[in-house]
Amino acid sequence: GAGVSQSPRYKVAKRGQDVALRCDPISGHVSLFWYQQALGQGPEFLTYFQNEAQLDKSGLPSDRFFAERPEGSVSTLKIQRTQQEDSAVYLCASSFRDTNPGETQYFGPGTRLLVL
Amino acid sequence: GNSVTQMEGPVTLSEEAFLTINCTYTATGYPSLFWYVQYPGEGLQLLLKATKADDKGSNKGFEATYRKETTSFHLEKGSVQVSDSAVYFCALSEGGNKLVFGAGTILRVKS
Numbered sequence: 001g002a003g004v005s006q007s008p009r010y011k012v013a014k015r016g017q018d019v020a021l022r023c024d025p026i027s028g029h030v031s032l033f034w035y036q037q038a039l040g041q042g043p044e045f046l047t048y049f050q051n052e053a054q055l056d057k058s059g060l061p062s063d064r065f066f067a068e069r070p071e072g073s074v075s076t077l078k079i080q081r082t083q084q085e086d087s088a089v090y091l092c093a094s095s096f097r098d099t100n101p102g103e104t105q106y107f108g109p110g111t112r113l114l115v116l
Numbered sequence: 117g118n119s120v121t122q123m124e125g126p127v128t129l130s131e132e133a134f135l136t137i138n139c140t141y142t143a144t145g146y147p148s149l150f151w152y153v154q155y156p157g158e159g160l161q162l163l164l165k166a167t168k169a170d171d172k173g174s175n176k177g178f179e180a181t182y183r184k185e186t187t188s189f190h191l192e193k194g195s196v197q198v199s200d201s202a203v204y205f206c207a208l209s210e211g212g213n214k215l216v217f218g219a220g221t222i223l224r225v226k227s
Contacts, residue, residue, distance in 0.1 A: 004159075033214060042120075042205050042217030043160070056214065091160065093215075102148035102167035105215060107160040 002026065004108035006092050012114045013082045021077045021111045025094030032075050033105060034067055035091040043091050049075060082115045089113070118143045122206045122218035129196055130226050137191040137221045139180075139206035147208040149173075149182050149189040150215065154203045163191075163204070198225045 005024045013019050025032050031050055035043035036059075045059040051072035060067070064083075069075040079086055089112050093105040123138040141147065151163040151173070164173030169184035178193045189206060206218040 035215075040220075042207075042219050043215070045214040045216070048214055059214075093160075102165055102209070104162050104165070106162075107152075109159040 004092055004094055004106050006090075006108040006111050008111060009109065010112050010114075012116065014116055015084060016081050017115075018078065018080045019082055019113065021079075021090050021113070023075045023077070023092030023094075023108060025073065025075070025092070026106055027073075028096070029094035029106075030072075030097045031095045031103075031105075032069055033093045033095075034075070034077050035093065036061075037089040037091055037110070039088070046077070046090075079113075082113075084115050087113055087115045118147065118208060118210065118216045120206050120208055120216055120218040122204075122221055124219075124221070126222035126224055128224045128226065131198055132195045133225075135191070135193040135196045135200075135223070137204055137206075137223070139189045139191065139218060141187050141189065141206075141208050143187075143208055143210060145210050146184075147210045149180070150207045150209065151178070151180055151189070151191050152205045152207060152217075154205065154220075156202070160205070196223070196225045198227050201225045 034046040037043040047057040047067045049069040064080045066078045089110040091110045092108045095103045095105045119142045148167045150165045152160045153163045164175040166173040166182040172181045180191045203220045207215045
């Protein structure tokens with residue numbers, strides 16, 4: 001079956017530009033996560049949805065970052081007024097539910113964002 | 117807070133050598149532990165996991181045992197192949213929620 005998909009795969013933005021990154025989770029998956037992966041580092045948590053509810057946004061680095069999942073399926077991560085330090089790979093993951101210890105998260109291929 | 121520390125790489129081995137990648141964690145409760153792998157040009161994929169102490173996760177010849185007394189989850193494989201060349205990430209999760217990752221270890225296997 002289809003896995004997690006993300007678009008665009010690559011995005012080049014000028015500093016100050018707004019960007020929107022899309023994630024299509026695996027159909028039927030309740031939980032959706034966004035992570036940021038800087039070059040040479042492990043992914044770091046940004047935010048988490050259970051259906052359409054954003055239950056944890058503690059990892060969003062600033063108020064320029066905003067995520068939504070209005071119908072409990074597709075999610076968009078928006079970054080306003082991009083800065084060079086926002087350059088990273090943005091990963092989306094989904095899981096069937098989040099209440100089971102050891103629940104597997106399935107990752108998309110990521111969107112590589114470069115801010116010039 | 118929760119954290120994961122894994123051995124720095126790159127680790128370079130010859131084909132058929134024994135592999136160990138060390139991983140230790142700090143957590144407030146009893147987390148689930150994971151190894152994810154990222155092959156060149158591909159996304160992160162789950163390699164194996166363990167959800168409670170003394171559990172052993174295994175897949176594709178890799179294995180790791182959840183050691184609560186040493187807070188460790190070391191990854192091992194008896195005989196590596198060139199196709200195992202990738203970046204390996206150790207991670208933990210509490211309550212099935214967000215993952216906390218280590219920095220990753222690059223593995224290079226030479227033929």
